[in-house]
Amino acid sequence: MKKLFFKSLVKINNVLLPSLYKKDPMKLSTFQKAILGYRYWALTNSLK
Template identity: 55%
Template sequence: MKKQLFKLVAKINKVLLPSFTKKRLDMAKAKKWQLAIIGWRYFVTKNSL
């Protein structure tokens, strides 16, 4: 059940949140809100696998 929920959230994230890897964002120059989005996407992806 938990895994299915995270898979759904991962699909929603893919549509709504920006992909910083496609934009070639430098992690050293990333702003706090960008790092928060990256961390959130990592957390969801890790739990959906």
């Protein structure tokens, strides 16, 4: 159940949130870093 929830959350994130691919993490704003961290957290939980 938990894995299914996070897999669907990752799919929703891919559609709604901006892609930060090929951007330097050191040059991101605080809000963009928060989005990147949230997407990483959801992805790692979906893979467990």
